[in-house]
Amino acid sequence: MTPRVLMYHGVDHVARERDPHGMFVTPANFRAQMEHLVAAGFVPVTEQAYLAARDGARLPRKAVLITFDDGYQGVGEHAAPILESLGIPSVLYVPVDLLGGRATWLGDRLRYPLLSAGEVQGLRAQGMAIGAHGSDHADLTRAGDTDLRRQTVEARAALTELVGEEVATFAFPYGLHDRRVRAAVEAAGYRAAFSVHDPAGRFGIQRVDVNATDTLRTLRVKLHGLYPAARRTSRHVPRTRRLVHDLLGSAYDAPGAVAGPAVPVEVVRS
Ligand SMILES: [Zn+2]
Missing domain, CATH: 3.20.20.370 (Glycoside hydrolase/deacetylase)
Structure with a gap:
């Protein structure tokens, strides 16, 4: 890899x-x-x-x-x-x-x-x-x-x-x-x-x-090894697109929030 x-x-x-x-x-x-x-x-x-x-x-x-x-x-x-x-x-x-x-x-x-x-x-x-x-x-x-x-x-x-x-x-x-x-x-x-x-x-x-717009939370998501594949998939699979959007979008709404859960793996599997 x-x-x-x-x-x-x-x-x-x-x-x-x-x-x-x-x-x-x-x-x-x-x-x-x-x-x-x-x-x-x-x-x-x-x-x-x-x-x-x-x-x-x-x-x-x-x-x-x-x-x-x-x-x-x-x-x-x-x-x-x-x-x-x-x-x-x-x-x-x-x-x-x-x-x-x-x-x-x-x-x-x-x-x-x-x-x-x-x-x-x-x-x-x-x-x-x-x-x-x-x-x-x-x-x-x-x-x-x-x-x-x-x-x-x-x-x-x-x-x-x-x-x-x-x-x-x-x-x-x-x-x-x-x-x-x-x-x-x-x-x-x-x-x-x-x-x-x-x-x-x-x-x-x-x-x-x-x-x-990135916070430490969105940076963590982006550093996930499967993030690029998830982003590519999200262009074609509506459910994944919504999940990726929710995951990154919620951090945009709370710029002060730096803590957050790890990337849910199901996001990149769907
Ligand atoms: Zn340039």
Whole structure:
């Protein structure tokens, strides 16, 4: 069994009305989530260990890979010190041509700053692995062949130059991929690529999204080994959909509530 993979975006204080998709987890929640992982016996692993596991190496049953998409400033400012203090490795996916600029895809009310090239180098030196997130955060399924090459081959070369070592993995902007995009990423020399939903082998690895609405209770549900399968099933089986919704939805209604029962197994069996 390959380790589960968590996907974060930003870690910062961003008002909910400016962040309608809940992309930013507060630093306090992020710390509580990381401390929970460790206390609950999860074993955060490095990108290299994760890749070795995909090649057949054995990892602890509760191994988990922590990833961040987009390269937001707050990840350097807030998340990196927390991860460092707990000894937790992670991978940061950045759109290399946009470093030092601002995100344009979060809506009109949030032009959130991205890490600079120098800050990305600093995070690498602190132990964070750096992966590619295209060149400029475009939907690659709509890119022409020349642009797709730029977003995969040239992005890898530029990022490799920046961090001074081979860039091993890729995360699809918006999680969007198709057969042509996956083939381009593989041909560019990456060893694996991450999506969000729609698992498609080594170049379309599913991740569990952790966002601003999550509490420790919903995080526990999402960390359950069968959660991704349950979520997939829930699209097709109404009863399961209702149960998954109830399980996660009740936590949304009580954001202060952090305690809760373990995941009822019948949810994923129906
Ligand atoms: Zn992104």
